[in-house]
Amino acid sequence: MAEPIRVLVTGAAGQIAYSLLYSIANGDVFGKDQPVVLMLLDIPPMLPVLDGVVMELQDCALPLLKEVIPTDQEEVAFKDLDAAILVGSMPRKDGMERKDLLKANVAIFKSQGAALDKYAKKTVKVLVVGNPANTNCLIAAKSAPSIPKENFSCLTRLDHNRACSQVASRCGVPADKVKNVIIWGNHSSTQYPDVHHCVVNVQGSVKPAFDVVKDDDWLKGSFIATVQQRGAAVIKARKLSSAMSAAKAICDHMRNIWMGTAEGEFISMGVYSSGNTYGVPDDLIYSFPVTIKDKTWKIVDALTINDFSRARMDATAAELVEERDAATSFLSA
Missing domain, CATH: 3.90.110.10 (Lactate dehydrogenase/glycoside hydrolase, family 4, C-terminal)
Structure with a gap:
């Protein structure tokens, strides 16, 4: 059995992550012989929900899932990552102008890019899902200068x-x-x-x-x-x-x-x-x-x-x- 890889999902208490995490933990993404450690990041108010997600993952009794680590701390979530799936972002709310949405997401993805730069492996593969995905991905890449820009992609x-x-x-x-x-x-x-x-x-x-x-x-x-x-x-x-x-x-x-x-x-x-x-x-x-x-x-x-x-x-x-x-x-x- 291979060494476990560390995979981060942000926005981990959200509905996309809820549909995603089982497939990752079951070997449908990284391979049926590849153990994984799941790092789950969300904001502090969502941690109780995240605890429920962790319980469900444990209750699936999946042999490839070696550990699940829920956190609201970037220095924990981004440590030694092999793959990062950045799902969490600021959604557009009623009355919010486009520039306000961009500004809020720049702050999120600047911070996460810096965390990738500081804590993750330089070989980490980063997929940005949170919208506006293309521009959020660019901001994250620019905020992680020691990681090749080719390691960043967004979901289309x-x-x-x-x-x-x-x-x-x-x-x-x-x-x-x-x-x-x-x-x-x-x-x-x-x-x-x-x-x-x-x-x-x-x-x-x-x-x-x-x-x-x-x-x-x-x-x-x-x-x-x-x-x-x-x-x-x-x-x-x-x-x-x-x-x-x-x-x-x-x-x-x-x-x-x-x-x-x-x-x-x-x-x-x-x-x-x-x-x-x-x-x-x-x-x-x-x-x-x-x-x-x-x-x-x-x-x-x-x-x-x-x-x-x-x-x-x-x-x-x-x-x-x-x-x-x-x-x-x-x-x-």
Whole structure:
């Protein structure tokens, strides 16, 4: 049996974590032969709830779960981490302006980035889930200068999975028969779900999505809008944000980081932009198509980008530049 790895989940008393923690502890993310120590961080008022979560994890009697440590102290939570899943963030409240939300989250992710820098392993893999996820991830990375920026990513896998599911439903195939959709840009309503490089396996025959769907107006119209607005639709229906599907996406994302991506297949994740890749400005966390091998991601390059895609990729990049500039002004304040 391997040495246990230390995995942090923040916002650990929340509903996403409640859907997530069993999968991590059961070996569904890091492997069926990989023991884990779970570090659970939340704010002081949530510690009684967190105690209940710990009891439930203990009562699952999972052989890979070596220890569960609940805490409200960053110096405890971030110590010697192998992986950090930063779920907790300040949610938008009624009457709160966007700049106020950004300012509150800059404070959280500046502090957590500094804690990663001070206490975690330099090899730690950091996934930011709490919204605005791209910009929160950038702030955390900037606040942890001794950890490579390539170790930070944000979650756009939920959007990726949503896009796969929509195409699969339209084609009448299981979701795993749809490959290589792309989420470009921000985890927000400006994101661009792109199926120009997507393929669908129909009864053993792999074809471009546009050829299988045979409805360009849908693929360029209501499909995009449905994926962009899916989170809001879930909130309207449930009166709560996505939890089960977000937890599944987190598992998919982290499993790919640990285990790699399948040959010929790419997935979407928010990563650090540099070198003007696909014309995206540098110094953003922007969602790209990536492949992963040996826990290292690589952006899929040389994909053809048409004018339709270019305009949407630029629009979501512009929003991220605006968010970054506002957030960094708070960072230096």
